[in-house]
């Protein structure tokens with residue numbers, strides 16, 4: 001029987017469908033990995049912002065993790081929104097049982113600017129979870145927080161990738177340039193080489209969930225056995241197509257289009 005590429009996301013939800021668990025599962029499906037999910041927080045949010053957050057009880061997060069881990073092999077997994085230290089502890093205890101590449105999207109604020117994690121939990125994320133990662137994918141503000149250093153230039157971005165790996169123990173680091181000006185360039189440091197991935201900047205306000213979609217695509221490609229460089233390259237292609245074909249839905253930052261890649265294939 002064919003081996004199924006299984007991918008798990010551990011994250012919060014977005015009922016408007018553009019970010020969080022919903023974006024992750026849509027992305028896994030488009031990339032053709034079998035998607036699974038553990039929900040940390042139920043978030044009432046849409047393209048304009050976050051209206052309310054309900055944290056799933058810790059025992060329930062643990063039971064969801066046990067349900068998946070005890071039954072199904074996981075070939076790659078990612079974490080997104082983990083709102084507080086107690087949740088991080090539960091997840092940190094289970095991670096050693098999942099012997100698969102781990103992509104951390106260190107989610108801190110939504111595209112709308114609303115906070116998704118408690119301030120004091122941000123240090124814990126770096127100290128307790130970062131050392132387990134195969135890859136961490138911060139945007140500029142997240143990288144500034146994790147390294148404690150200001151990022152104003154591409155040289156600063158490159159330096160941050162190295163600091164995250166050499167000083168803080170990430171397996172590899174991808175610092176994303178969505179928040180810079182000019183080309184959308186991301187830098188990857190894997191512990192030995194530095195790579196860059198660039199695309200033209202697309203003129204759109206529809207960037208709700210781009211970070212979730214990107215890290216989910218990388219996770220899915222890793223679950224299929226691609227190496228880190230190839231997975232990031234394919235993930236960058238996926239997210240660029242999804243932003244280029246994004247939807248103007250709702251009155252705020254619209255979502256990316258997760259089936260853009262399929263349309264691209266049909267066009268060829």
Ligand SMILES: Nc1ncnc2c1ncn2[C@@H]1O[C@H](COP(=O)(O)OP(=O)(O)OP(=O)(O)O)[C@@H](O)[C@H]1O
Pocket residue numbers: 019109110111138139140176177178179184185186199200201202203204207208209210211212214236239240243
């Ligand atoms: N306008 C744009 N045009 C092209 N690529 C973009 C644009 N904005 C972001 N990107 C790319 O999208 C990916 C996600 O990057 P970004 O820095 O926006 O993540 P993020 O801030 O974590 O996302 P989120 O909005 O979900 O929090 C990166 O590859 C980045 O270079």
Ligand SMILES: Cc1ncc(CO)c(N)n1
Pocket residue numbers: 011012013014019020021043045080081107109110111116208209210211212
């Ligand atoms: C649940 C969740 N995770 C991540 C983001 C970041 O886009 C968001 N808006 N919501």
